[in-house]
Amino acid sequence: MERRKLYIHIGFHKTGTTSIQTWCFNNRILLLNSGIDYVDCHCVEKNHAMFALTLNPTLVSKCRSSGFFKGLNEVNRYKYENQDSQQVYSDLKNYINNSPLNNFLISSECFLEGIDYNHLYHHLKNIDNLDIKIIVYLRPQISWLKSVYKYVVMDKDLRFSGHVGDLPQIEMLNYFNTLENITSVFGEKSLIVRNYIQEESGDYLIKDFINHALNIDITLYNDNVVNENASLNDFEISILNYLWMLEKNTGVRSFFIENFIYSRYFSWLSFLKCNKIKLSKKIKNNLESSNLLLFKKYPNLKKFNLTNVMDDK
Structure with a gap:
C-alpha cells in the first residue's frame, strides 16, 4: 500500500496564511484533481484551527475571552467550544482512511500557539501508513x-x-527554537521551510506554496489573490x-x-x-x-x- 502524506501548513503569522487558505478552499476541486485533498473534515472559516485548538484548552479560553468566537455563526461557535481532541482526530483518521487520495492538507496558524507537539504526534500516529510534512513560511522579523x-x-x-x-x-520570532520544537518530535525531514517574500506579486505566494511546498504542478489561470488582512x-x-x-x-x-x-x-x-x-x-x-x-x-x-x-x- 502506498504511503499517505498529511501536509500541515502552520504559518507563520503574517505570511499570507489567510490568502493561502482562501485559495485552497476556493480551489478544492483543482487540488483534488492534482491529488491533494484540502481536508473538509472540521474545516471552519476555510481553515483547520479546530485540530489545534482542541490540543490547547487554554487557547480556547483566550479565544473566548478575546471575542474571537463572536464572529462565527452559532453552529461553528458551538463546534469550537465543545469539541475534544480525541473525537476531532478520530474524525480525521476516518476521513483519511475513507479517501481514495494519498495526499492531504490542513492549515492553521493556531498550531504555533502553545501546542504540545508530542500531543499532536500522539493523535496522528494512530493513522496508519501516514507521513507528516509541516510547512512553514518565515518572514524577516x-x-x-x-x-x-x-x-x-x-x-x-x-x-x-x-x-x-x-x-x-515575540518568543515565536526566535525561529530556530520554534522550528527545533517541531523537529524534535516529528524529525528534521518532516519540515518544509520557505521564505515569505512580501515584495513579490500577490500570486507569487500561492504559486510557491503549490509548486514548491506541496511539490505539485498546477498552472494558475486565475491568479487574483486578495490581501485578506490589510494593515494601517x-x-x-x-x-x-x-x-x-x-x-x-x-x-x-x-x-x-x-x-x-x-x-x-x-x-x-x-x-x-x-x-x-x-x-x-x-x-x-x-x-x-x-x-x-x-x-x-x-x-x-x-x-x-x-x-x-x-x-x-
Whole structure:
C-alpha cells in the first residue's frame, strides 16, 4: 500500500496564511484533481484551527475571552467550544482512511500557539501508513513586527501595551527554537521551510506554496489573490503611537480607532513615515543569535537581518 502524506501548513503569522487558505478552499476541486485533498473534515472559516485548538484548552479560553468566537455563526461557535481532541482526530483518521487520495492538507496558524507537539504526534500516529510534512513560511522579523504591530495596535479593548516587546508572539520570532520544537518530535525531514517574500506579486505566494511546498504542478489561470488582512498606513500608526502617551481611560484612542482608522480618513497622508521599530538589546541579540543558527541549518533560506532596528535603551 502506498504511503499517505498529511501536509500541515502552520504559518507563520503574517505570511499570507489567510490568502493561502482562501485559495485552497476556493480551489478544492483543482487540488483534488492534482491529488491533494484540502481536508473538509472540521474545516471552519476555510481553515483547520479546530485540530489545534482542541490540543490547547487554554487557547480556547483566550479565544473566548478575546471575542474571537463572536464572529462565527452559532453552529461553528458551538463546534469550537465543545469539541475534544480525541473525537476531532478520530474524525480525521476516518476521513483519511475513507479517501481514495494519498495526499492531504490542513492549515492553521493556531498550531504555533502553545501546542504540545508530542500531543499532536500522539493523535496522528494512530493513522496508519501516514507521513507528516509541516510547512512553514518565515518572514524577516522586522517586517513581521511592523505588520503585526499595525494589526494589534487597532485593538479597541487595549489589551496590548503599545510596546513591541510585549507582543504575545515575540518568543515565536526566535525561529530556530520554534522550528527545533517541531523537529524534535516529528524529525528534521518532516519540515518544509520557505521564505515569505512580501515584495513579490500577490500570486507569487500561492504559486510557491503549490509548486514548491506541496511539490505539485498546477498552472494558475486565475491568479487574483486578495490581501485578506490589510494593515494601517504609516500616518495612522504615527497617530496611534502618539495616543499611547495619553491616559487609556480618556477614551481618546478608542474614539480615534472607531471614527478615523476604520473610515480611513487619513489614507491620503500615507506618505508620512512612522517611527522605526524599537527592540531591547536583549531581544535583538537573541533574535540575531537565532538567525545565525537558522541559516546554518537551513541554507536554502534567503538571509535576513536586524540591521534596521533601533535599540530601545
